[in-house]
Amino acid sequence: MDVGNKVLEIKNLAVLPEYQKKGYGRMLIDFVCQKYKNSFKELQVGTGDSLLTIPFYEKCGFVRSHIIKNFFIDNYDHPIIENGTRLIDMVYLKKQL
Template identity: 35%
Template sequence: MIRRLKEIENAPMKLLLLADPSESIVIEYLQRGSCYVLEKNNQVIGEYVLIPTRPETIEIVNVAVDESFHGQGFGKKLILHAIEESKKLGYKTIEIGTGNSGVNQLALYQKCGFRMIGIDRDFFVRHYDEPIFENGIQVIDMVRLSMDI
C-alpha cells in the first residue's frame, strides 16, 4: 500500500538518505513537498517525494526502496504511483533527475515512460560538500528526465 505521509508522522529519514546523502537538502525539500510511503506488513519499505516546481509541473525529488527489498518491482511501483498521483493533482508534466552514474535508475525511469531532456553539469559538485560515488563512478552531473502526463 502506498499512501501520503501524514503531517504528524516522521519522515522515513533512513530511506530518504539512501537516495540523497544530504540531510539538510532532504529536510528542505520535505518542507516544500509531500512524502509518500510504501508499506509492507506495517513496515515502511519505500518512499518518494513530490514537489511542485513550476505551473503545471511537479518533480519526484527522492525515491528509495529499502535495500533488502530491491529487485522486487517496488521502485517501479513507486514511480508509477507518483505519475498517477501527479495526474490526479492536475499536473501536466512530471520530472525526475538522477546522477550520471545511476544506470539502474536511468533504465527504470525510461521503462516508466520518462525521456531525457538534459544534463545539469556539475550539479552534485555544486550542491554537495563531499564527493558521492555510485557504481564505482563519481556522481558529478544530474541527468534530467521528463514526461507529459
C-alpha cells in the same frame, strides 16, 4: 514537489535494498502518475548519471530532458561515488502525465 508550470518533481525515491527489483519502485511512480495526472502535465526527476537509476526511470517511461553540469561537484563538499563512478552532472528525465 510542485515546481510550477504544472510540473511535478520527484525529490527522493528509494526502496529498501532487500525489496529492490520486485516492482515497488515502478508502483510508486505509477501511483504518483495516477494521482496527479489530471492536475499536472509532467513528472520530472533529477539523478546522477548512473546505471543504478537512469535505466530504471527509462523503464518507467521517462525520457532524458536536460543536464545540469557539475551539479554534484558544485553542491556537495565531498565526492559522491555511485557504482564505482563519481557523479558529476545532474541528468533530468521527464514523463508526460
